[in-house]
Amino acid sequence: MNPNQTVEDESHPYITSASRRIQLLSLHLTPLPPSQPSPQLNMLICAKAANKLEVDKVSLSTYMRGKNRDIQEKIIEFFESRPDLQTPVGVSMNEHRELCMRQLVALVREAKIKPFRYIVDDPAKYFAITEAIGSIDVSLGIKLGVQFSLWGGSVLNLGTEKHRDKYFDGIDNVDYPGCFAMTELHHGSNVQGLQTRATFDPVTDEFIIDTPNDGAIKWWIGNAAVHGKFATVFAKLILPTHDSKKVSDMGVHAFIVPIRDLNTLQTLPGIEIHDCGHKVGLNGVDNGALRFRSVRIPRDNLLNRFGDVSRDGKYTSSLPTINKRFAAMLGELVGGRVGLAYASVGFLKISVTIAVRYSLLRQQFGPPEQPEVSILDYQSQQHKLMPMLASLYAFHFATHYLVQKYSEMKKMHDEQLVADVHALSAGLKAYVTSYTAKSLSTCREACGGHGYAAVNRFGSLRNDHDIFQTFEGDNTVLMQQVAADLLKQYKDKFQGGSLSVTWNYLRESMNTYLSQLNPIIARWESADHLRDPKFQLDAFRYRTSRLLQSVAARLRKHSKTLGSFGAWNRCLNHLLLLAEAHTESVILAKFIEAVHNCPDASSRAALKLVCDLYALDHIWNDIGTYRNVDYVAPNKAKAIHKLTEYLCFQVRNIAGELVDGFDLPASVTRASIAMQSEAYA
Known part of the structure; x- marks a missing residue:
């Protein structure tokens, strides 16, 4: 074997174990002249040149931004034109409060953006407005949400015609600010x-x-x-x-x-x-x-x-x-959770964009007498940021699906759809906000000392987002609601009831789980198999089904001695894992669907790569579960790990194009280290 063969070749799942050992041995035994680049550097050069996907950023951005792009751009342009309404770094609490009120009034009365009009008639447009507003100032986004979604939404959703007639105009034009x-x-x-x-x-x-x-x-x-x-x-x-x-x-x-x-x-x-x-x-x-x-x-x-x-x-x-009255009331107030899940993705877009752009720009160390390399060329940096970038794309499509289902619910008022959206919004709000909270700290760390500067925003983004894990439902409580709904569906299935639209995958998945596992499939390790959406989704759903059946059995066992509350508390961590696994299954399903529906070939190829990384990284992170029940054999587990590393590097190659796909202008990112300045290189 050629000692200069790249490490990337070694990570390919088709290379045999013996070939890998020979390659590693040859690397140790064959000295390299000081002037010759290392195999690792060859890997960077060759892979970038030969394997990088060509991504049409305009098409990708168009697909990502959707039909409400125009109103978002109108909002951003309005605040760009008004320096007096922009929030300075280090503003005091009292000044910030008054500024947010001025910003809200200016949005409604000067820019003529009326979010309240869309609360019921076009929720997707309302949430697009809140995303743009949150990118201007998160406090402004929350204040707008309190005024229109919470105070105004309670009047629209819990009141009757007499309340709408009396209060609508005052809420709409902010003459009636409320709580x-x-x-x-x-x-x-x-x-x-x-x-x-x-x-x-x-x-x-x-x-x-x-x-x-x-x-x-x-x-x-x-x-x-x-x-x-x-x-x-x-x-x-x-x-x-x-x-x-x-x-x-x-x-x-x-x-x-x-x-x-x-x-x-x-x-x-x-x-x-x-x-x-x-x-x-x-x-x-x-x-x-x-x-x-x-x-x-x-x-x-x-x-x-x-x-x-x-x-x-x-x-x-x-x-x-x-x-029943209480459930109906809360069902009408679920829009707050939908908005928080959607807004949390906006936080992550800004944070990941800053971290990726800086990591592409910043150079540090490298081979002797060679140019320094980008810090995103380091595997450790890739492992911090590339799975996060993949998750961000997954969350984008999942929360857009949530908004779509919520919009259908507001139009149809179907009882089952209300229940589905309630559970789906609980799971996505809890999962996405928890993930984003951790990721904001990781992005700060990935940008080193520069990430600690207030002007580069990680501190304020992290602090402003932190409460998202608590309000509109504590995340641990919301995940228990998801688990409870899954158990209800499980019980209904085995009592001859029908499954709701949101959970209907459980029928096929549970039947698969209850049948004999195929030992041949457990050993398949080809890249085509591992990158097959069916394998990925089956693996996610298998994990959910297995957790569901096992926790149901545990609850039955413990309830005999501890009662229902005691049994629930005894199995609580198990229940939270179940809810998390199910939410991940929904997210992956929506990501796969979005890849399939993408009309542009280059964008679709990029999204497929990112989707594969999302799926395989999650499978690898819980490989113990799959190994313990022989769903994945040892050789297949190793192939998953190596392919995940390969995909991580491939996503790194188009990371710049992927964050450009969010189409965030400088007035939104507002971080010096994201401005492509040579000063930070």
Whole structure:
């Protein structure tokens, strides 16, 4: 064997074990003249020249950006033209809050961008607007979301025509800035445990809003500390009975409560507002705490889509139980989770673009008397950033699918579709935001000391994004919801029920799992087989099915001695793994579908390469699971590892084109090390 054969050849899955050993031995025994480049450097030169894909960046960007590109560009151009509305580095909390309010008002009244119009009619356009706004200033993106998606969305989705007629225009033009007062000091994820009370007074035809104790104070309420004039307050609806000592608790409902005078902005009687102060991030959002002391509001301020109270105190609802009303209410508020998953991908695009561009530009070390090489030519840097870039592309398509399903849900109001979107949004929001939070730190590390400079944004991006793992549902709680839904589907399947659209892959996958594994397929190691989407998706779904069946058996076993709650807690880590595996299966399926649907051949080839890296990297990262049950034989596991490394290098070759596909202008990335400056080379 030629001692100068490249290491890339060695990693090809078709090279035999004996050939690899001979090659390694020859590299040790054959000295190289000092002036001759090393085989590793030959690898870089030859692979770049011979194996690099040609990518049409315009076609790739067009496919990625989609139909709402124009409105995003209009937003970015507006803020580029207004230096007075751009957020400076190191802005103080109070200045940042006022700047965010000015930015929001200017967007609506000067740029004539009206996000509220699209909340129901065109959610995809609404989320495209929020992505562009978040790239201008994350605090502005969250403030916009509080105003239109949370406060405004609660009026549209939980109210009726009378509420839309009264409040729509004021919310739309920001004359009525508002809050979404759900979370309490003692209760966040457990919404049914909220303690704030709304007691109906039939004498005055009013509800009396009360905070019964310190634990019931509404906490972390966006827009409350400074700018909010109204709040949608979630409280238990209490009706008096004929027995003066008893009341009827109808469960959690939503009420519109004015908190400041519309003209003077003075706090209204009975309302106490406290400032939550400086936070780890998002300091342009004025979070506050609200306490209510016998605050009276008209009966019409009950958002009564799912339950109403008549003048004589009679309660009526089209839904028969508290649990069904609660589920319907939360189902209508799922847009917040959809938006966070979508926005989190935007964070990752900016961060990965900065890190990849810097890694291509920055040179460090190299062979003796040879030019220094790009730090992205180092395998360690590739392993940090290339699987992340692949995951980013996967998340892009998965969250666009989520927005599509959410849009269908808003139009069709199908009960099963509502349940599907609820579970899908829970899984993607939790998975994507957790991954992004870790990746932001990795990108900072990958850029060395320059990544620590505030001007290069990793610190602010990381701090602003961190809370995404908590609000609109704590990620651990959301993943448990996904696991619970999978177990329900599993039970329904074996009781003769039908599977929902979102989980219907389980039928084929579970049947595969319950059948005998094929020992021949377990040993196939050709590149064509490993890069076959069917093998990749089957492997992901097999893992999900195996986890689902095993955790179901464990829950049955432990529930006999520990009860249902104790059994769930005993199996909690197993359940979280199940939810994660299922979410990864959905993400891969949507990525494979997006590759297949890409109309441009060069873009499709690039996406296929990235998709293969995403799939095989995940399989390799959990290779122990597949090895333990002989789904993958030892030789196949080794081939997966080597092919993953090869794909990682191939993606590195087009990394610049791939981040260019996001089409982020300099005014969005805003990092010195992403500006292709020779000063950082």
